[in-house]
Structures are given as structure tokens and as C-alpha cells.
Amino acid sequence: MTMPDASPDETPVRLGVVVEAPQHSGLVGMLDYLHAVPLPPGTLVRVPLGRRMVTGVVWSALQPTAEAQLLAAESLKAVAEVLDGLPALPSVWRQLVNFAAAYYQRGLGEMALMVLPPELRQLDAVQLQRRLKRLDKTLASDATTGAPATQHAPPDAPQALLPALSAQQASALAALAVGGARPYLLWGSTGSGKTEVYLRRAQDALDAGQQVLMMVPEINLTPQLEARVAERFAGRRIVSLHSGLTPAQRLRNWVMALQGQADLVLGTRLSVFTPLPRLGLIVVDEEHDPSYKQQDGARYSARDLAVYRAHLEKVPVILGSATPSLESWHNALPVAEGGAGRYVRLDMPERIGGGDMPRVRLLDQNHVLKATMGQEPPPLSRPLLDAIAQRVERGEQSLVLLNRRGYAPVLHCSDCGWKSGCPHCSAWRVFHKADRTLRCHHCGFSERVPRACPDCGNQDIQPVGRGTERLEEQLAAALPGARVGRIDADVTKHKGALEAQLASMHAGEVDVLVGTQMVAKGHDFRRITLVAAVNPDAALFASDFRAAERQFALLLQAAGRAGRDADVAGRSEMWVQTWHATHPLYQALQRYDFAAFATRQLQERQMAGMPPYASLAMLRAEGKTQEAAQGFLAAAATAVQDLVARTPEAAGLMLYPAVPTPVQRVANIERAQLMIECGQRAVLQRFLSEAQAVWLAQAQQHRRSGLIRWAVDVDPLAI
């Protein structure tokens, strides 16, 4: 990388370079540097910052410095080297980063550098050049040996055998073909063949010489989809982008995308920022999934950014789900029906292959209670146990869903009332029987289970409540001879354990599988004829207004695991063990009527002034004490009173009082939050960007009184 020498009589150019600015430094992250010649915006450079050498992105090419500005320019440092082995980042990429930084209230530098591969930020020009050479060599040798995933398609490549399309798939594809570059909501029930629609539409884009960005919510799901995509598009270059890759793999795949060598990028939320010079289609699978929202740092929604990016790039974006987020549902409802009319909705209500969704049976625990003469009912009531035993006998499989891992959520001493609290959090420590530990799921603090009550010495301390570990034990005891397995975060933290457990499920070596929400997602089990939700009621009364929406999605997704083969579909059932069988959520679930559920939820949200009828932001604070956290929030609210007063009254900007978060202390840090609500998104955005400056100054003052950190969360998922 030879840098062009500036001849002494030439005036250097002044460039705006975006560098990573420390969080809450108040710096936007754009600094001026000098360089001998103009560089196109998007060029990656190495520049001195303090005593370090850092990677930056040229953001603006300013005019050669005029005579009068030279004085000021003298104090400016020069660009150290240009990483010109790579093409400049496309202008659309910079627009997307600009938008994301402004919308999510983060510094431009922080946002821009955060979305580059971590490894890229470490390399100087020589190191990068070496990497690029190695990549070129691999690509060249792949091309000669014909390695499938990295070979470019010869025009006469044999086509993979395509499955026949159902009528609803064909009509969705026809609508996509004529609809052009717009957002689409592909609302298809589980098993309706949404993936096939993505793949066919992707094929069209690839055939037109375009790149495709396909997003999925979880790393766990990428291997399955990756295999399917690789099989379908043999001969195309397919790369994945997610946090499970090594830094070197991630850089390599990102470079292939930027250089236009990758045809299809399959990735999790971070892939929304992948520079793709010939992008032709974006797909967001399971668009309702909360994992599309980043939960720390720059809290962006990859789903929403995908829609914005598609608009910038003038390409179609397909959001797919069986249970769309209510925001997307509202966006896809025609204006005449009270919706926003922004998306085109494509409906695919039927399961492929004629398999019906399982019949939903609501098992009223109140009746069970009467039958057990007022005693506490067993974990699984008799009719449900019998139904599972029947499946075991027939050689069919059952899935039992309990969204709580561990053996029991708390240990309790009945003599003195001691409970297994976490000394560092306002939460109980969960009893894990397998390794005899008490573990806090919030801070990770773990200890061996005491032999006796630490307060009174009573040897008889008892588990209270039930997690997946205990349910597995109880089911094994109640169903002698049945093979009971379990999948949850405890089982799968060991590498390869999830794959092994899934394989034995597929091989029919497990009769009853107990699991958390993990098992409800995406897995294509063929022999399941019974799915049971054992304790789903908590979500009905949660303070979080999105809890019902999430629960409905989870239960429907779980139901979708049953009866995937037509020969077992007829006798497939979903059991819901509940104390509130008449609740509208369960009534809608029983009819698989998402539309009715959504309509009702939207009515409630409209009355309560909640999204999508209002925009929310959450000002979050962490402090050494609860007073410190809340004190900052209260002061922050007072400090922006005049800003609030200046917003149009019709916009209805509201700041709520500061309150502790649902789990207020984690790892000895106290957390509080303050909700900001506004009827008009643009007004909220303007307010937040003005308020930021005020809050930065405010935060400086509160450091001394114990404020640790604070952040604005725009469009928060959890409240």
C-alpha cells in the first residue's frame, strides 16, 4: 500500500473520517484528517487517534483546504494509510448507518465501526492485503476443483429438482413477481412452505445477477437452512454471517459480500449491515422474533432496518411469519381496515401435504382441582398423562413445553422461611439437581446446594415449583418404560449436545421430549403427535404489553411441531394445561385464529396508546444504588421540561415517572427506567436527539452520586 506522496506545492485535502468514539463521550465520531489526494467516501483508512492507530471510514470528501483554513488545518493529523485493497463501502451502506445512528440515538462512529467485522478493525494495510490474497487463492482453487459452496454458477448448471408449488405458494410468488420493490408480509402458517417461496424468489434474483440477503433469528437455525440453501443453489457462493463464526471467517465472508463474490448471505441480525453492491432481495424469516432486536449497546431492530434498507436500495423485502409482530401486521392491514397500508400481505393459511394443525385441547385445571379433592394437582394432570402414555404405546412422540429451566425455581426452608435468593440480584437462585448447584440466571452466581438451611440448620429444605429438569424426572417416574429427553439451555451449552439430542429425537430414540421455547422453533420433527404446554398462564397477566403476543407466537409455533406428516396429522393434538381456559388468547389459539387475536390486541393497544399507535423510547439507567439510578432519570426528565413544552401538543409527548426495572438489581447493579411515549414518531425522534445533549451533561453530574451508565432504547421490546 503505497500512499501517494504529496508534492510540497500541492494543498492537502481535508477529509471527514468516522472513527469509533467512546460511548457517551458526546462525540459524533467524525473527525477531520488531512490527506494528499481526495478519497471517495466509504474508503477504509487507518488514522491516528490519541496515541492509538485506528480504523476509520471516510465519510465526506471536503474541498481542498483554502488558504484561510490552513492555519486551523495545521493542527490536523494526516491519514496514516489507505486500506485500498477493498472497494469503498457503498453509499447506501453509509446512508443506512447514518439512519441507524440517528434513529437509535447513537454516535455515528460507534454505529459505523460496530457493524464492521471486528477483525477488520485490527488490521493494517499490509495485513489486510495478505488476507485478501489468501482469500483470492481459495476462491480460485475452489473454482478449479469445483467445491460446491464457493463455485460460481456455470450458466448450464443442472437445476436442483424443485418441489411442486402449492396453489397458495404459486399465488404468493405471482404477487411478488408483479409487486416490485416493496415490503411484503408473508403470513403463512407453520408448514405452509414459506421457505420455498423465499428460495424461488431468491432464485429469480440470483438469475438476474443480484445478491440476496436472507436473515434468520437464531444461529441454531442457520445450519439447517444453510444446508437447504446450499443444496438448492449448488454452484452459487453462499456465505453465512453470525456471531458464532470465528473472527477470520466473519471477515472473509463479509469481504466476499462487499466484493460481490458472495451471491447469497445467510445471517442473523448483524447481517443487515452487510455491504452488498448488487443487492436484489432481502428476506427476514420469523420476522416477529425478539432476537432481531439488539439488547445492548446500539439497540437496533434488524427487522426494521431491513425494511428501511430495502427502501434505500429499491429492492423488495419479504417479512415472513406465522404470527407476525403486531407492528408488521398493522403495517400490512389496509387503511380501510384501520391499518397503515404500507406492506403487501401475502396469505398462506394451509399446511403443505394436507397435514392439519393439531386439534387444540384446553385442559381446565379448575376441573382437575375439583377431581383431586382440593389437593395440589400433579404436574401433569391425569388425562394429559394418559394421552402421552398412549403415544408412547403407539411409538409416537410427544413434546412437553415448559418455559423454565433448572429443577426448581427456588429452594425453601419450611422451618424459618429461608429462600435461595441471589446475594447479588433481586432474584431467586434456581436449583439445578444434575450438578447440585444453586444458580442465578441473571448474574451467573453459582454455589453448591447447602446440606442444610444456611439460616437455621434445618436439613429438610425443599424445592418449590418446577423447571424442565424436574418435569423430566417426574415424567420418567410417571411413565415407566418411556424414554424421556430434554432440550434447554443447560443441556445445549455443551458443544454438539443440541445436535446429538435432536438426532436421537429424529431417530425415534426419544418418546417424550421436555423443553423450553428452544424446542418450539423451526425443528422439523416428523413423528410428534402431541404437544403440551404445561404452565403457560404467566404471560396472560404480565406487565409487559407484548407478553401475550409473544406467548401466542410461542404456543402456535409449538403446535406447529406436531403432525408434520400427513399420516399422523389426523390424530395430532396440542394440550394447554391452564387455569384460564376461557381467556381470549386460548380461545383464539384453539381456532388458530391469529387475525382475531391480532385484532383484539390492536384494539387494546389503541386504547392504551401503545405501539403501533404510539412510539416508545425507554431511558434506562444503572447505578450503585436505586436512588442513584432513579435520581438521574428524574433529573433527566426535569432537565428537558422546556423541550417537552416546545413539542406540538397534538403529538402527545409524555414522560412517565422513573421506576425500577422488573428485576431491579443484577450483579449488584441497580436498574431503573423511564418510559417516553409519543403519538408521532418524527416528534419523538426530534425530541430525543435534542434531549441527548442535555442528558449527557446531566449524566456527568450524576457520576459522582453513583450513576454507572445510561442509555436510550428506541422502540424497546421489553418494558
Ligand SMILES: [Zn+2]
Ligand atoms: Zn431455615
Ligand SMILES: [Zn+2]
Ligand atoms: Zn444473581
